[in-house]
Amino acid sequence: xxxxxxxxxxxxxxxxxxxxxxxxxxxxxxxxxxxxxxxxxxxxxxxxxxxxxxxxxxxxxxxxxxxxxxxxxxxxxxxxxxxxxxxxxxxxxxxxxxxxxxxxxxxxxxxxxxxxxxxxxxxxxxxxxxxxxxxxxxxxxxxxxxxxxxxx
Amino acid sequence: xxxxxxxxxxxxxxxxxxxxxxxxxxxxxxxxxxxxxxxxxxxxxxxxxxxxxxxxxxxxxxxxxxxxxxxxxxxxxxxxxxxxxxxxxxxxxxxxxxxxxxxxxxxxxxxxxxxxxxxxxxxxxxxxxxxxxxxxxxxxxxxxxxxxxxxx
Numbered sequence: 216x217x218x219x220x221x222x223x224x225x226x227x228x229x230x231x232x233x234x235x236x237x238x239x240x241x242x243x244x245x246x247x248x249x250x251x252x253x254x255x256x257x258x259x260x261x262x263x264x265x266x267x268x269x270x271x272x273x274x275x276x277x278x279x280x281x282x283x284x285x286x287x288x289x290x291x292x293x294x295x296x297x298x299x300x301x302x303x304x305x306x307x308x309x310x311x312x313x314x315x316x317x318x319x320x321x322x323x324x325x326x327x328x329x330x331x332x333x334x335x336x337x338x339x340x341x342x343x344x345x346x347x348x349x350x351x352x353x354x355x356x357x358x359x360x361x362x363x364x365x366x367x
Numbered sequence: 368x369x370x371x372x373x374x375x376x377x378x379x380x381x382x383x384x385x386x387x388x389x390x391x392x393x394x395x396x397x398x399x400x401x402x403x404x405x406x407x408x409x410x411x412x413x414x415x416x417x418x419x420x421x422x423x424x425x426x427x428x429x430x431x432x433x434x435x436x437x438x439x440x441x442x443x444x445x446x447x448x449x450x451x452x453x454x455x456x457x458x459x460x461x462x463x464x465x466x467x468x469x470x471x472x473x474x475x476x477x478x479x480x481x482x483x484x485x486x487x488x489x490x491x492x493x494x495x496x497x498x499x500x501x502x503x504x505x506x507x508x509x510x511x512x513x514x515x516x517x518x519x
Contacts, residue, residue: 344496
């Protein structure tokens with residue numbers, strides 16, 4: 216096991232801040248995690264969001280269908296960090312209680328890319344998705360690593 | 368317009384090599400573009416591939432359904448590179464002629480993350496996807512940037 220570098224530790228701390236803001240569904244706190252000219256590829260509804268303002272509106276729409284807090288867990292997390300650029304990927308378990316009281320969750324693939332601005336780590340790009348079945352074009356929302364599905 | 372750094376130019380050169388190998392559907396050439404312990408999230412069929420060996424088998428299956436070469440275009444490309452870590456994202460137009468002679472193509476979101484090993488840039492992680500429609504869970508394979516759809 217290699218000891219994490221100070222860059223990796225700083226990136227991990229920023230991820231923890233992002234997770235906390237996401238679980239709390241706090242758009243102002245999330246805004247502080249991202250660069251303003253973020254490019255975000257989310258798992259549903261739109262091809263891309265090319266600013267935090269556009270992404271924030273999408274999040275507000277999503278959060279309006281949820282009774283918080285969200286379940287958001289990162290498994291199989293990998294962080295690769297240099298002094299000013301980093302990328303992370305993880306198997307994400309994402310769940311919520313809908314406004315109708317029913318619980319939903321699914322496994323998603325998450326990539327989070329960061330850079331520093333004035334020495335502060337910020338998310339510059341993220342990409343969250345589910346694969347689709349090429350026969351039916353249906354999103355495979357119950358896919359996920361077999362080992363993790365057993366313990367979820 | 369900021370002048371590209373030498374890191375960005377090196378990453379761009381590796382992307383060009385990756386594009387050429389992908390279009391040629393050349394799995395040996397692709398193997399040289401990736402780290403062996405790649406983690407790949409592809410747009411269809413499986414949640415993830417946790418080595419180039421696993422990903423290469425998936426590619427071989429995909430290529431068996433295609434009469435090459437593939438159409439693979441990167442639009443709206445962004446590269447952020449430090450000395451040893453980089454990430455890129457792009458709107459990808461991906462097309463092929465199926466073994467039945469019919470042409471298919473779609474817009475996909477592509478994230479490509481690289482690191483250096485012994486001074487050589489290699490892809491350590493990639494993520495390619497389509498968003499899904501939350502009402503139907505169908506992959507939105509005809510989504511894409513409106514401006515680009517006009518010229519495609």
